Amino acid sequence: MIKTCMDNVREKAPLVHNITNYVTVNDVANVLLACGGSPIMSDEPDDVEDITSICVGLNINIGTLNKRSIESMFLAGKKSKALGHVLLLDPVGAGASKLRTETAVKILDELKPDVIRGNISEIKTLALGSGTTRGVDADVADAVTESTLDNAVAFAKNFAAKTDSIIAITGAIDLVADAENCYVIRNGRAEMGRITGTGCQLSGMMTAFLAANPENKLAAAAAAVCAMGLAGEIGWSHMAEGDGNSTYRNRIIDAIFNMDGETLKRGAKYEVR
Amino acid sequence: MIKTCMDNVREKAPLVHNITNYVTVNDVANVLLACGGSPIMSDEPDDVEDITSICVGLNINIGTLNKRSIESMFLAGKKSKALGHVLLLDPVGAGASKLRTETAVKILDELKPDVIRGNISEIKTLALGSGTTRGVDADVADAVTESTLDNAVAFAKNFAAKTDSIIAITGAIDLVADAENCYVIRNGRAEMGRITGTGCQLSGMMTAFLAANPENKLAAAAAAVCAMGLAGEIGWSHMAEGDGNSTYRNRIIDAIFNMDGETLKRGAKYEVR
Amino acid sequence: MIKTCMDNVREKAPLVHNITNYVTVNDVANVLLACGGSPIMSDEPDDVEDITSICVGLNINIGTLNKRSIESMFLAGKKSKALGHVLLLDPVGAGASKLRTETAVKILDELKPDVIRGNISEIKTLALGSGTTRGVDADVADAVTESTLDNAVAFAKNFAAKTDSIIAITGAIDLVADAENCYVIRNGRAEMGRITGTGCQLSGMMTAFLAANPENKLAAAAAAVCAMGLAGEIGWSHMAEGDGNSTYRNRIIDAIFNMDGETLKRGAKYEVR
Numbered sequence: 001m002i003k004t005c006m007d008n009v010r011e012k013a014p015l016v017h018n019i020t021n022y023v024t025v026n027d028v029a030n031v032l033l034a035c036g037g038s039p040i041m042s043d044e045p046d047d048v049e050d051i052t053s054i055c056v057g058l059n060i061n062i063g064t065l066n067k068r069s070i071e072s073m074f075l076a077g078k079k080s081k082a083l084g085h086v087l088l089l090d091p092v093g094a095g096a097s098k099l100r101t102e103t104a105v106k107i108l109d110e111l112k113p114d115v116i117r118g119n120i121s122e123i124k125t126l127a128l129g130s131g132t133t134r135g136v137d138a139d140v141a142d143a144v145t146e147s148t149l150d151n152a153v154a155f156a157k158n159f160a161a162k163t164d165s166i167i168a169i170t171g172a173i174d175l176v177a178d179a180e181n182c183y184v185i186r187n188g189r190a191e192m193g194r195i196t197g198t199g200c201q202l203s204g205m206m207t208a209f210l211a212a213n214p215e216n217k218l219a220a221a222a223a224a225v226c227a228m229g230l231a232g233e234i235g236w237s238h239m240a241e242g243d244g245n246s247t248y249r250n251r252i253i254d255a256i257f258n259m260d261g262e263t264l265k266r267g268a269k270y271e272v273r
Numbered sequence: 274m275i276k277t278c279m280d281n282v283r284e285k286a287p288l289v290h291n292i293t294n295y296v297t298v299n300d301v302a303n304v305l306l307a308c309g310g311s312p313i314m315s316d317e318p319d320d321v322e323d324i325t326s327i328c329v330g331l332n333i334n335i336g337t338l339n340k341r342s343i344e345s346m347f348l349a350g351k352k353s354k355a356l357g358h359v360l361l362l363d364p365v366g367a368g369a370s371k372l373r374t375e376t377a378v379k380i381l382d383e384l385k386p387d388v389i390r391g392n393i394s395e396i397k398t399l400a401l402g403s404g405t406t407r408g409v410d411a412d413v414a415d416a417v418t419e420s421t422l423d424n425a426v427a428f429a430k431n432f433a434a435k436t437d438s439i440i441a442i443t444g445a446i447d448l449v450a451d452a453e454n455c456y457v458i459r460n461g462r463a464e465m466g467r468i469t470g471t472g473c474q475l476s477g478m479m480t481a482f483l484a485a486n487p488e489n490k491l492a493a494a495a496a497a498v499c500a501m502g503l504a505g506e507i508g509w510s511h512m513a514e515g516d517g518n519s520t521y522r523n524r525i526i527d528a529i530f531n532m533d534g535e536t537l538k539r540g541a542k543y544e545v546r
Numbered sequence: 547m548i549k550t551c552m553d554n555v556r557e558k559a560p561l562v563h564n565i566t567n568y569v570t571v572n573d574v575a576n577v578l579l580a581c582g583g584s585p586i587m588s589d590e591p592d593d594v595e596d597i598t599s600i601c602v603g604l605n606i607n608i609g610t611l612n613k614r615s616i617e618s619m620f621l622a623g624k625k626s627k628a629l630g631h632v633l634l635l636d637p638v639g640a641g642a643s644k645l646r647t648e649t650a651v652k653i654l655d656e657l658k659p660d661v662i663r664g665n666i667s668e669i670k671t672l673a674l675g676s677g678t679t680r681g682v683d684a685d686v687a688d689a690v691t692e693s694t695l696d697n698a699v700a701f702a703k704n705f706a707a708k709t710d711s712i713i714a715i716t717g718a719i720d721l722v723a724d725a726e727n728c729y730v731i732r733n734g735r736a737e738m739g740r741i742t743g744t745g746c747q748l749s750g751m752m753t754a755f756l757a758a759n760p761e762n763k764l765a766a767a768a769a770a771v772c773a774m775g776l777a778g779e780i781g782w783s784h785m786a787e788g789d790g791n792s793t794y795r796n797r798i799i800d801a802i803f804n805m806d807g808e809t810l811k812r813g814a815k816y817e818v819r
Contacts, residue, residue, distance in 0.1 A: 021587070022295040022568040022571060022587075023571050023572055023575050023585075023587050024572060024575075025295060025296050026296055026297060026299060026300070026469065026470070026572060027572070029296050029297075029469035029470075030468065030469050030518055030519055030522065033467050033468065033469060033518055034467070034517060034518050034519070039296075039469065040366070040369070041294070041295075041296050041336070041337050042337065042366075042370070043337065043339065044337075044338060044339040044340065044372065046340070046372045047338065047339075047370050047372045047373065050369065050370030050371055050372070050373075051366070051369060051370050054369055063587070064587050064588060064589065064590075065590060065593065066589065066590040066593075066614065067590065067592070068339065093586065093588075093597070096586070096596065096597060096600055097588070097593050097596030097597050098596055099590065099592045099593045099596070100593065100596075194579050194580070194803070195576065195579065196572065196575035196576050196579060196585065197572070197575075234515075238515045242780075242784045242797075242800060242801070242804065243800055244580060244799060244800030244801065244802070244803025244804050245576055245579055245580050245799065245800070245803045246576055246580070246795070246796040246797075246798075246799035246800050246803070247796050247797075247800050249519070249576065250519040250520050250523065250796065251515075251519075251520075252519075253517060253518065253519035254515060254516055254517030254518070254519050254520050255515070255517065256517070257467070257517025257518045257519070258515065258517050295568040298568060298569050299569055299570060299572060299573070299742065299743070302569050302570075302742035302743075303741065303742050303791055303792055303795065306740050306741065306742060306791055307740070307790060307791050307792070312569075312742065313639065313642070314567070314568075314569050314609070314610050315610065315639075315643070316610065316612065317610075317611060317612040317613065317645065319613070319645045320611065320612075320643050320645040320646065323642065323643030323644055323645070323646075324639070324642060324643050327642055341612065507788075511788045522792070523792040523793050523796065524788075524792075524793075525792075526790060526791065526792035527788060527789055527790030527791070527792050527793050528788070528790065529790070530740070530790025530791045530792070531788065531790050
């Protein structure tokens with residue numbers, strides 16, 4: 001299934017509309033191309049409905065939201081839903097500001113994304129109305145570890161049931177849950193946190209994976225998480241003396257570029273609970 | 274001539290004002306520095322006239338246009354024309370949305386760019402009022418191939434005559450035409466399409482080439498296309514195992530950085546029809 | 547002291563709010579992560595006060611300013627000052643347009659930054675109300691050289707005394723001055739000017755250095771300049787045949803990633819006048 005999910009992206013080349021932050025947007029575009037998808041960016045209210053209409057998925061990331069882009073998120077989101085496209089929400093910094101929290105909650109309520117992908121602080125903010133977000137990185141107290149895993153899996157499933165969305169919580173251990181099943185994924189490396197945008201990249205790529213696998217959205221979301229984590233492992237294995245986070249950024253996207261479904265299947269480390 | 278065009282960029286170091294999309298803007302800046310030019314970015318209506326006044330060329334790219342930047346495109350464009358600067362239009366996604374098509378057509382009509390650089394879908398949209406743009410990448414049915422070449426050359430010359438602009442259509446085979454002559458260029462590699470922004474980079478660099486060669490704009494535009502394509506070939510020759518599109522992006526800009534006029538002259542593959 | 551300044555950044559991991567240009571923002575984020583800090587970006591008036599409140603420093607860069615982001619600069623700046631955070635101004639292009647000059651002067655007057663970092667043209671514009679800014683790069687006539695050094699040091703100290711800010715002027719020789727002392731720094735390489743954004747990166751990193759060393763702001767600012775220059779030297783030493791400015795960009799950030807306080811101490815080349 002994981003293998004098929006990736007093969008389908010390469011075969012179908014889904015065109016993904018991204019309303020995303022300007023910090024990591026170039027990496028999001030390149031990772032979408034690397035995995036076999038195709039990116040387009042547009043955040044002007046007068047433009048987004050046309051653009052999203054020619055796509056098959058919409059990736060909404062609130063990392064550098066502003067009043068104009070928020071308006072565009074809702075216009076594009078409604079059009080995208082009306083057309084039956086895949087919709088992903090990446091609630092960057094939810095909990096860190098009133099505007100981010102309220103925007104993310106409103107998107108959740110009004111647009112009902114197929115999948116919400118964030119770190120544990122952001123997801124807890126949406127689920128519990130609290131959370132202790134420290135900027136865009138997850139608060140340590142919230143980390144999903146082996147000792148908190150049972151609770152975290154239950155939390156993810158409950159929130160998935162409540163929202164009818166797939167909930168993807170990424171961190172040291174990644175969780176991808178619907179109401180019934182939760183993929184617990186142990187790919188990736190801690191050093192990925194030393195690069196800006198691996199989360200944003202994953203959100204873009206995950207949108208492509210879901211769009212190419214509409215009948216298997218949960219597995220597709222999990223496959224995207226495995227692919228990103230595995231790319232982090234493969235990329236790290238190519239690091240040479242003197243290399244740092246900037247080279248690592250390139251190596252991760254390169255690893256996605258060179259990854260096929262078979263490689264992903266062999267390298268994916270997950271269990272379903 | 275091709276050699277001289279590149280040497281002149283390195284000698285004159287043209288300062289280019291870019292109103293461009295936020296997806297590939299960093300690469301546009303770095304490729305301008307790589308080829309010997311100098312970039313400046315500004316898209317605020319209150320700022321663009323001053324900024325364009327200290328430059329020698331203006332690169333307008335509508336890849337992530339919005340109401341504010343559109344206003345800036347016209348303010349900067351009119352000032353730039355009044356000062357006799359070079360003006361390039363990159364109609365990213367023309368045909369993909371009403372706003373993009375209308376904005377590109379209006380720029381064409383009101384600002385009369387020295388050169389229009391796009392893929393065949395975008396250029397056909399401007400020329401024929403139709404086209405079948407698939408996002409920001411060219412539709413396959415529109416591709417310039419050996420079998421469609423005669424028609425494509427005639428189309429490019431006709432559109433150049435109609436607009437009094439140089440028409441640069443990039444793809445597997447690149448065309449750079451005025452009303453009388455068309456450079457048919459066979460540099461480049463298909464893998465360049467797996468990186469975001471090689472087209473945007475070319476537009477930035479082409480603006481610098483024209484600004485440094487005001488007496489030979491057609492040859493300068495063709496030289497920029499050859500340089501980008503040759504950089505794609507040289508960059509690819511430096512790819513090692515495990516490298517992918519992210520590393521390739523760096524390698525292409527690096528190849529421009531290291532290219533001199535003599536190397537370009539030897540590597541350029543073109544005929545004039 | 548230089549060593550301690552860097553060690554403190556890695557130990558305290560300061561969260562820095564950046565209102566910066568979209569050209570180099572990704573590199574600013576990655577260099578902040580490389581040096582041990584943590585970046586967050588926000589430029590929406592309704593968002594910036596909340597965001598800056600969870601940070602310890604604010605980096606204001608006017609490289610692609612617009613009316614919205616200017617409003618955000620003042621809202622965030624006032625909040626940041628009220629909370630006792632570190633505030634840095636990078637007056638990109640001051641002197642190149644009326645809007646840039648006026649905005650930078652107004653920030654200087656109303657927000658009283660802890661440190662102003664720019665090239666000599668930009669700083670002279672702020673100090674003298676003139677300057678001859680050529681785009682975002684310093685005018686050659688203004689260059690700080692061995693022959694103009696005494697005057698330049700006096701100028702920097704005087705402007706520091708007048709503004710009660712630390713003045714950081716970067717170029718072939720870098721100066722970091724308060725009213726009493728001026729670090730004269732000879733790290734770095736000329737090739738750093740062939741990459742976009744080394745100045746912006748330095749501003750982001752310098753904000754983190756000051757935030758982590760509130761009792762030693764002058765030394766912290768100087769340490770950041772030494773670190774960036776040393777990274778330029780180390781990065782260059784890793785360049786291989788065929789590498790150019792794009793790879794060099796990665797190598798510089800990589801060098802920051804791998805640099806510890808001890809390495810910085812050994813490699814820093816400075817005198818205090």
